[in-house]
Amino acid sequence: MNNQSIFEAYPRNDASLLIPLLQNIQTEFGYLPEDQLEKVAEHIGIPLSRVYGVATFYNQFRLKPLGKYVIRVCRGTACHVKGSLDILRILESELGIKAGETTKDFMFSIETVACIGACSIAPVIVINDEYFGGLTPKSIQKLIKKFKDKG
Template identity: 50%
Template sequence: MDEHELEERFQELLDKYKGEPGALIPLLQGAQAIFGYLPQEVMARVAEAAGEPLSQALGVATFYSQFRLKPHARHTIRCCHGTACHVSGATLISQEIEKHLGIKAGENTPDMFFTVEEVHCVGACGMAPVVMIDDRAYGKLTPDKAVAAVKAFREQKEVQEAGGNSGAALVAASERGDR
């Protein structure tokens, strides 16, 4: 979608909710669905359409973890730092992943492939320590296994993306022994 189409969709969203009570959250959700995150100028226009001060809109966007104020990479690595994972070595796992990618939690890789986050319990304590990559859970990790999982995930996605997500590409890659 080009910039013009994004702007059109955003304007439709603003028009739809303008002046409606309680519009702030649906507006924030809609804007994030369009842009992938909430840039400052988008926040200003959302606040205006919702009839709220910008500080209030920013306060809500910061409070709810579903909202992102910074661009987000295509894939997300969530390192669990809940209690069970913490006592099973989550800190070392995070450090090793961050070292491998050359970024810290909260940052994106320069190619916008991965964003790394530290999160609270992801609900899989029996497999602690756990790392989620997008919606896949990797459990009972060591730092080495965690880095191997990150590398394997990337390799698999790159094959998929190069083949336009086609099953044929995956099969071909698998036959070549790339996976």
């Protein structure tokens, strides 16, 4: 991956560029690898502890890579009423991970989101960029099996 170019776009020793730089790295890698955090600290001239502090403060930053399939389970009000908690529990037990975690084979990650604005098809989940609505305990199991088989 050509991350040299990411840094080239940012002048050195400007601490105000910390967040945009981290965002850019996350876009490139999908998460913030440790060695990249060191490069950031070195590039903008602040201690690594501060880079890490900021990276762990904001929810948008991840320090571990996500799975090939990122499953976002909507836990908004409408989905909640339509049983999204059951959907989440089934996903968690099917994949053997909790929300916020990634499977050991890096195939699946589960995240919860507040509302994705698709209340009419609640309960809804998003796998990568694809929406799946009107889910039932049965259909979610089928859906996951399909993705598992696909690999």
